[in-house]
Amino acid sequence: MKIHLSKADLHQRLRSMLRIRRFEERCAELYTQEKIRGFLHLYIGEEAIAVGVIEVLTEDDAIFATYREHGHALARGLDIRAVMAEMYGKQSGSSLGRGGSMHIFDRSKRFYGGNAIVAGALPMAVGMALADQLQGRNRVTSCFFGEGAVAEGEFHESMNLAVLWELPVLFVCENNGYAMGTSLDRSESEMSVATKAASYGMASRSVDGMNVIEVEAAAGEMCQAIRQGQGPQLLECQTYRLRGHSMFDTQLYRSQEEVQQWLDKGPIVLFRAWLQQSGYITDDELAQIEREIEEELQQAVEFAEQAPFERIEDLCHHVYAAELR
Amino acid sequence: MKIHLSKADLHQRLRSMLRIRRFEERCAELYTQEKIRGFLHLYIGEEAIAVGVIEVLTEDDAIFATYREHGHALARGLDIRAVMAEMYGKQSGSSLGRGGSMHIFDRSKRFYGGNAIVAGALPMAVGMALADQLQGRNRVTSCFFGEGAVAEGEFHESMNLAVLWELPVLFVCENNGYAMGTSLDRSESEMSVATKAASYGMASRSVDGMNVIEVEAAAGEMCQAIRQGQGPQLLECQTYRLRGHSMFDTQLYRSQEEVQQWLDKGPIVLFRAWLQQSGYITDDELAQIEREIEEELQQAVEFAEQAPFERIEDLCHHVYAAELR
Amino acid sequence: MDKISYREAIREAIREALEADERVFLMGEDVGHYGGCYAVSKGLLGQFGEQRVRDTPLSESGFVGAGIGAAMGGMRPIVEVMTVNFSLLALDQIVNNAATLRHMSGGQIGVPIVFRMASGSGKQLAAQHSHSLENWYAHVPGIKVLAPATVEDARYMLADAIDDPDPVVIFEHVMLYNNVEDLPPLRSDFDAFKAVIRRPGKDVTLIAYGGNLHKALSAAEQLAGKGVGVEVVDLRCLRPLDSETLFASVRKTRRVVIVDEAWRTGSLASELSAQFAEYCLWDLDAPIKRVCSKEVPIPYPAHLEQAATPQVEEIIAAINYVLGNTY
Amino acid sequence: MDKISYREAIREAIREALEADERVFLMGEDVGHYGGCYAVSKGLLGQFGEQRVRDTPLSESGFVGAGIGAAMGGMRPIVEVMTVNFSLLALDQIVNNAATLRHMSGGQIGVPIVFRMASGSGKQLAAQHSHSLENWYAHVPGIKVLAPATVEDARYMLADAIDDPDPVVIFEHVMLYNNVEDLPPLRSDFDAFKAVIRRPGKDVTLIAYGGNLHKALSAAEQLAGKGVGVEVVDLRCLRPLDSETLFASVRKTRRVVIVDEAWRTGSLASELSAQFAEYCLWDLDAPIKRVCSKEVPIPYPAHLEQAATPQVEEIIAAINYVLGNTY
């Protein structure tokens, strides 16, 4: 299928992916400088998925993501400064700094995390969609997860509930071939997502997750189907994680050659090249975009640097709505 | 497919099913007399499955069943007196009386219960088969569960592990259409077992669970495939629970008509009628079988009645291998 | 005052909640067509329909998580996890999501949900169906835990739980469902989250909750005959603990016995004891006794099940011990 | 004596077990090709192959249950559940099967299995990755629970656990893996299931385990400077509890402080305190203090994570409190 995008749209898609890429490259540096701590999972190489899918969501739609959610947060339009401050654990962070990299939330954007238990968000996404159904709201709840999550019982239970109750959920499987160091063939006896989806009677599609336009087109059609009451859909996006699983990963489980090959197939390299070749973007325009992103990022870092930490006296706040004496 | 059974074999199958039926009818009486307490789940109507499947297992094969396991225990050849004593909670019971109706075990028969958490035995069956594989023993581990268990995450995880590791497991789904009061259409979005099995790349078959010969033939072929190293197999047996889920069930969820219709389709009615019509059994032979079962049952009840209870002083035994001081 | 059963009291509480608030719905295994495994929700499906009295597949983690998501989406779910024994399959959702989301999100996202679970032993259901895991839940910040022991509490606690903006777990002891008691009208000062003195006494404080309150009361009754004044405190709320009420009673009687059906080691009784040892040590005239279950999975036979769990005689013996009446 | 790290010590213990007994195998998420999420099993796949160092899919309940089945089938599995946080997904298998089968079967069926789990906070992993749920496990009859705090225990406890005919859970605190200490040869009297006095003292008993032992020791060290004799007891075995050793120490010092990284309410520290309040009450010269985590999910920022969990200063303050040295 085709979708029609103006030149401005195309630039926006590229900018959106670049913005995520540069943000995370900076995060990696900040991690080595120990400004960011804990676990840091980079989305580098997978940006086309968050950008393509979230592009077709309305502000009334909801998003559930994993611990690898920086890209989704930025694509969703969360304040980049608040996201960076969250990485720093500062009070100006999107979660007051209490969550950090793995727990970015923004209720005003219907961005529900930032969930660090593999497959743990799927049942919640089902429930969010159930709330919409019961309250007669025509909304889509999107739920992103890795192919590793497919082996979890919660995936199975969630797929069944979603179809059984005909809930408006767009399940997005980000298949980057590895769950930490476990390749898909070592975690799934049957690797075809279509076959898996069929076992729940769920509609599914599998697309090239390195192609932002293809992802967007597929997500658009599936969201439309969901809004028309056709029930939940499963979208598999084939992609690759160009960096380690987290900053600790020594990557014993895959060869440098393999990674190298994928570097040339990254979503940004491909899309930028295509835009240039087809004359949709000039070098000046590109440089301009990079400059603007760099500035924005610089401001975000300064904001995070200057932001205050929460007071230790407030440690036990936000455990209950009304703090218990 | 056909299997060849001598007249003696046919009598034995009928006897085996009748023996289970009469045992449980007696248990139901004993329950009303409060000799048996707790939960009592009757297998009445489903006997052909345990009899047909267990018939093809060797004594080296293992069995994992549910809380609805009296039939499996008897078909496996556990001492009927020990099983009845277990129902009474007596020390002479197969589990010293500590387990009761839901937890019948006999290690010497490789009968591993008697498991009361729905789907809880599936992962253990997978592990038992793994132990056989690692120790180079050519054995089958059979695992019985209801169709309601299919919705549990543990079903999903177990299917995947079994195929992924090519383990010798025969999964037997006893599809009686209801999980307590929840009909299959209210618990599964996709009801075809073949489709479900395919999503794990598992070989599967679906047979009439009311036909002991059909069950035995299918189980026989599948066990052979497993022994030949073809990996795990899933056998669905379509059946019906002629009694309530447990003794507490008021059966609001199904009509009397529905139950009535199934009464005429029960595994014993059908098989006995067929044997009689085709002249494989005479009324005398039938009466003889019933008499022998009645005697055996009478002895089992007397045994259970007379058996002692464990001493209260021994309460904390069997928690650890070596009791802790 | 009309008498009703504990079961009916909970059913009426659910009915009231469903009638009062569109956002409330009941979800769980067999709550609808079967009528509830302990017949609590019998009849509600007919009145409210399949959307609001929702049968779920056997998928504890799935529907518990779905309840959490629905609460995040503006609903007020009452999720029945048949029994606490099966909640082991849903603990990740309850602990890592329901209890944690508000904090992880810096206060943005609340989870106003109620989890109802039958718990405890006494029906000879053996080792996998007789758990008392109250302290597992009481250990977790972010959730609140209630244990109604009376018909009155069964009838009125639910409303407080539903009004609460945070997750509330309600344990219904299986031996209480058939209890029939007078149902008083809702008191203006009713508070589900506070302990209550069920029977005043000056000699010893006897703390119990849920299915064991009645054993405590009968022990107190028997000892009253012997002239011993036992003050029976019904804990009611297992998290947060109403330490004020507990300390006040212990400081008055200077002796305390705690009844808890959970295995003794690591029980909620231990937590209470520890609090007294920290804040009331100088007020104590006797060691603190815990009457709990023995360290054994619950056996099937009646005599062993009884021996494994707290009984009135043991409670009386413990009280005599702390009173120095050793026979 | 050569120095090795806690991580290496566990690796050597696993290697030794794999070499010594055909029936032993290691199974878990990323134990093989990745080398273990905390690099504990790095290199073992190369030596023993995929059958005995088995990577599993993300299926905690599935592979934990499979480990239990394999143990029933004659193997001696070491199952690594990456972290205790994820064990929430496998609790049904551990509690309802591993811990219960021997009893339910009347003693016929044992489950000789070892579960290894990283636990605790300190790495800024936030609310879903920093749990200390030791008391949940210590509460359950049928399992044993170990918490190696030293390189020596990391090296030698595993063998005792594997030899044990019952399920043993081993908690490896995440902050210990990089600790480097002298590794003494195996003592003839080594017993994984007993508490050990790590430092004798006459004034106060300080009990700790796992990742907090070292905080306890440095608190003791600092107080030694002030002439305070702190007896540091390393609990080591969280179930069954070595009450004899604990009571002996408390009866000697008459004062006790317990350090436990778990949330205070319902913690193992509470259990120990309750035992003292029951069996050593007359031996106590001061209230029992528990130094535990605050009642909050663990926050990400360093300063809040530190504030939420036990620190040396707090331990010293608690000791001063029970000594009556209030400043």
Ligand SMILES: Cc1ncc(C[n+]2csc(CCOP(=O)(O)OP(=O)(O)O)c2C)c(N)n1
């Ligand atoms: C239930 C659970 N088990 C294990 C982990 C540790 N862990 C974090 S991410 C991860 C791999 C997940 O792989 P996948 O789902 O493919 O997502 P990806 O990281 O590739 O994006 C693992 C094992 C976890 N967070 N939760």
Ligand SMILES: Cc1ncc(C[n+]2csc(CCOP(=O)(O)OP(=O)(O)O)c2C)c(N)n1
């Ligand atoms: C995990 C779990 N959830 C709920 C229950 C309560 N329960 C016992 S049997 C049952 C129905 C199971 O149905 P099915 O698997 O079809 O087996 P059947 O009883 O029909 O033989 C339920 C809900 C349980 N024992 N375990």
Ligand SMILES: [Mg+2]
């Ligand atoms: Mg992946």
Ligand SMILES: [Mg+2]
């Ligand atoms: Mg069924």
